[in-house]
Amino acid sequence: MNICKNCQNKFSGNYCNNCGEKIISDEDFSITNILSQAVGAITNFDSKLLRTFQIMGNNPGILSSKIVSGIRVPFLKPFQIFVICNVLFFIFLSDTDLFRTPAKWFFNENFQYFGTTVIDKVSIIMRKENLSFTEVQSKYDSISSNLSKSLLIILIPFIASIGIMIKRNLQFGKHLILATIYFSQLLLCTTILYLITTNLPVPNKWFFTVPAVLVAIAYYVLSIKKFYNKSLLFSIAFGIFGIFLIGIFINFYRSLINIISLSLL
Ligand SMILES: [Zn+2]
Structure with a gap:
């Protein structure tokens, strides 16, 4: 019977059946073991990735x-x-x-914005923030492209x-x-x-x-x-x-x- 170091659960075997923690020995800290763990983490992820995308595609x-x-x-x-x-x-x-809609198409009177048009809202922003039309455009484009992602x-x-x-x-x-x-x-x-x-x-x-x-x-x-x-x-x-x-x-x-x-x- 082992007692889990992580959750104090009593269990038999190499892994805690409550939290999944592994029983460790000095062997776990040998250089070869650490190296093989590092390689394993990468190749295991690679093969999982490959298997996952293969089944998704096919x-x-x-x-x-x-x-x-x-x-x-x-x-x-x-x-x-x-x-x-x-x-x-x-x-x-x-x-x-x-x-998203880029500013060059969105900034016109055909789009509505809470009771006003988008272009009116843009003029208000230009006046309030003291920005040029192109400055508002590029600010909007960078915000909306980040948000859309x-x-x-x-x-x-x-x-x-x-x-x-x-x-x-x-x-x-x-x-x-x-x-x-x-x-x-x-x-x-x-x-x-x-x-x-x-x-x-x-x-x-x-x-x-x-x-x-x-x-x-x-x-x-x-x-x-x-x-x-x-x-x-x-x-x-x-x-x-x-x-x-x-x-x-x-x-x-x-x-x-x-x-x-x-x-x-
Ligand atoms: Zn545990």
């Missing part, structure tokens, strides 16, 4: 099913996956402005809520797992497509937009089919409807980012 919906059914150790955690995809997306697509996570519960329409009696946390992984897939696929299409000999924005939407629908259809165990026909119908809703959520998110950024000036 079998949409399967990773979420595995995680929900209790197979977690071989893969990265859903939130880790999201953070990696989020960072990659914004490294490579930082100036595509999918999740860091708040992306708030879209996940909205995407998860689509799942409630598909399977109402499933725990919301399980819908959240699928939404997190699906949204990560979407960010990753968009990044890869963007990198391919911008390096084509004749770049054309439709070469990016059309496949991006098709991939988004295909991955959502397959995710619904595998994760919620639905027929192909149901999955296709709901997949297209779901992407339509996600489009509305993204639009809403973009307006939110624009308005918050303007009010932070």
